[in-house]
Amino acid sequence: MKSSEADILIIPGWSGSGPDHWQSRWEARLPTARRVEQADWLRPQREEWAGRIVEAVRAATRPVVLVAHSAGVSAVAHAAEHLRPGEVAGGFLVSPASEDAKRALPDMEAAFAMHRRETLPFPATVIASATDPYCSQDEARALAEAWGATFVDAGDSGHLNSDSGHGPWPDGLLQFASFLRRLG
Template sequence: MKSSDADIFIIPGWSGSGPDHWQSRWEAKLTTARRIEQDDWYKPARDAWANRIVAAVRAATRPVVLVAHSAGVSAVAHAAEHLKPGEVAGAFLVAPASERAKGAIPGMTPDFIPHRRETLPFPSVLISSTTDPYCTQDEAKALAEAWGAEFVDAGDNGHLNTESGHGPWPDGLLRFAGFLRQLKAT
């Protein structure tokens, strides 16, 4: 699949991925990408965030590819329980938030994390850094296994966000292009 064949939904985490974040840059660069907006980027609420994803998926006119970061990964996992096989072509999941992040993410509703532990109803890849302060690599691997996602070790790269030096994140864009090539248009 090419990016032009898909509705690419950008799903940021807490604070909404500012203008220098790789998600915002990809949104500007990829013509079929758009952000799924939330009412409050500083107060992640499980049902509200998941429902926005489900609504966007159901309104899509092309195959859907989800691109989530941090708490956005959690939102995708929660939305997945309301999605049927075939509604999403694939999900590119980066730097998930973990059980440890519960108290570290201000304003998050208590039910936002823990994550569901069932296989996602779509192909996915989960990318995690060995030095992510919000999720150990062991927990990221366990999530990938539970979700049936391919696991990618991003090395010593922090939270894979602007603060860790990943504004444009060209390696991530190359990985995303490879992931798209593996997906079939539905």
């Protein structure tokens, strides 16, 4: 699959992704990419965030590829229970946040902080760093396994965001292109 053949849904985590974040850059660069907006980026609500993803998936006109970061990965996992098989072509899930990290955020809904650990109804890749302050690589690997996803070790890369020096994240774009090719 080529990026031009998919509706690429960008799903940021807590506080959204600022202008220097790789998700914002990809959204600007990839013509079929668009952000799934949330009503409140600072107060994630499980059903609201998941519902927005499901709405965006159902409004798509091409095969859907989800590109999530941090707490956005949790939103994707929560949305998965409402998605029918075949509605999403794949999920590119980067730097999931641990339950403890999410609980430490102000105004975090307990139901959102919990990880859903059922197999996702679409192929997925989880990319995580060995030095992510918001999730150990062991926990990220366990999530990938629970979700039936491929795990990719990002090495010593922090939280894979602009604060860790991954504004443009060209290596991630190459991995994303490879992920799309595997989807067909």
